[in-house]
Amino acid sequence: MGLRKRRREIDERASGRIPGPIPGRTPLASGADGADPGAYGAVPGVDRTAPGVDRTAPSVGRAVSGADWAVELRGVRRRYGRGGSAVHALRGVDLALARGSFTAVMGPSGSGKSTFLQCAAGLDRPSGGTVHLGGTDITGLSENKLTALRRSRLGFVFQAFNLLPSLTVEQNVVLPLRLAGHRPDRRRAAEVLAQVGLQDKGRRRPGQLSGGQQQRVAIARALVTRPDVVFADEPTGALDTTTAAEILGLLRQAVDVHGATVVMVTHDPTAAAWADRVLFLADGSIVDHLERATAPRIAARVAALTTPSFEGAAA
Numbered sequence: 001m002g003l004r005k006r007r008r009e010i011d012e013r014a015s016g017r018i019p020g021p022i023p024g025r026t027p028l029a030s031g032a033d034g035a036d037p038g039a040y041g042a043v044p045g046v047d048r049t050a051p052g053v054d055r056t057a058p059s060v061g062r063a064v065s066g067a068d069w070a071v072e073l074r075g076v077r078r079r080y081g082r083g084g085s086a087v088h089a090l091r092g093v094d095l096a097l098a099r100g101s102f103t104a105v106m107g108p109s110g111s112g113k114s115t116f117l118q119c120a121a122g123l124d125r126p127s128g129g130t131v132h133l134g135g136t137d138i139t140g141l142s143e144n145k146l147t148a149l150r151r152s153r154l155g156f157v158f159q160a161f162n163l164l165p166s167l168t169v170e171q172n173v174v175l176p177l178r179l180a181g182h183r184p185d186r187r188r189a190a191e192v193l194a195q196v197g198l199q200d201k202g203r204r205r206p207g208q209l210s211g212g213q214q215q216r217v218a219i220a221r222a223l224v225t226r227p228d229v230v231f232a233d234e235p236t237g238a239l240d241t242t243t244a245a246e247i248l249g250l251l252r253q254a255v256d257v258h259g260a261t262v263v264m265v266t267h268d269p270t271a272a273a274w275a276d277r278v279l280f281l282a283d284g285s286i287v288d289h290l291e292r293a294t295a296p297r298i299a300a301r302v303a304a305l306t307t308p309s310f311e312g313a314a315a
């Protein structure tokens with residue numbers, strides 16, 4: 001299939017005009033995971049098919065040059081409290097994610113997923129280690145600089161949509177531009193609204209839209225500044241299966257067609273199967289990862305994380 005035709009089909013499927021999965025970069029059919037490792041960049045020294053614990057620093061995406069990392073964490077630790085009652089939410093996370101990659105982060109409750117997302121997105125400060133976003137070391141930035149960086153260079157999509165109900169859809173979408181001190185760019189707003197299939201909804205209020213449409217607005221808002229990274233926290237947690245697939249298709253399309261970088265925390269193996277790579281957190285450490293895996297394979301790996309035998313192996 002020609003590139004233009006494939007892109008048009010991706011656009012149409014992602015916007016719901018054609019039902020069904022997007023060709024080529026969809027959750028993989030059972031048994032197809034692990035195919036085409038070259039397209040995603042094999043990680044040296046990592047046996048992608050072996051079960052068990054891998055302690056290498058995962059790097060994902062086509063690029064291998066450090067300059068191309070959208071997100072880079074080195075030795076990131078986060079401790080809450082002190083002394084005997086201290087909680088070690090992150091115990092030394094090392095990873096590098098290339099621009100134009102889609103990464104899912106999974107793990108049992110309390111494994112550190114939210115803490116990871118908050119530290120990676122500059123919403124929380126690590127107790128140790130460094131975080132680079134789009135080549136900028138954010139670890140020592142002042143609160144003001146961090147806020148400015150989040151507004152102009154990061155996008156966020158949350159489970160609860162987090163739209164402002166009193167603003168129109170278009171005003172919600174351009175909000176990050178306004179907060180970053182730029183003039184609201186209506187052409188750019190129209191562009192991203194079209195990208196998520198809502199070109200005719202700019203004058204509506206969020207309360208007049210379905211949950212799936214509201215999440216599309218949130219994705220448009222996340223993309224409007226052409227951010228270095230979009231962080232998504234359970235973006236489909238409040239949606240039915242069909243609507244969830246549409247939303248994940250849009251995130252996939254943002255990566256494949258528009259070159260975005262997406263990092264998504266999820267509990268749902270079906271959602272994670274849309275990603276290029278799934279990272280597994282357990283007790284504050286990245287203990288495993290899978291490339292282009294099917295939902296059943298991801299589910300099996302999540303289940304293994306909570307079994308006593310795995311905990312014994314990871315100790």
Ligand SMILES: Nc1ncnc2c1ncn2[C@@H]1O[C@H](COP(=O)(O)OP(=O)(O)OP(=O)(O)O)[C@@H](O)[C@H]1O
Binds near residue numbers: 088107108113
């Ligand atoms: N503000 C805080 N103060 C103290 N402990 C915290 C705080 N935030 C998180 N923790 C602890 O850090 C650990 C990791 O929490 P985190 O919320 O990152 O896990 P999670 O994997 O996102 O869990 P869930 O899937 O249940 O949301 C947990 O033991 C949690 O109790």
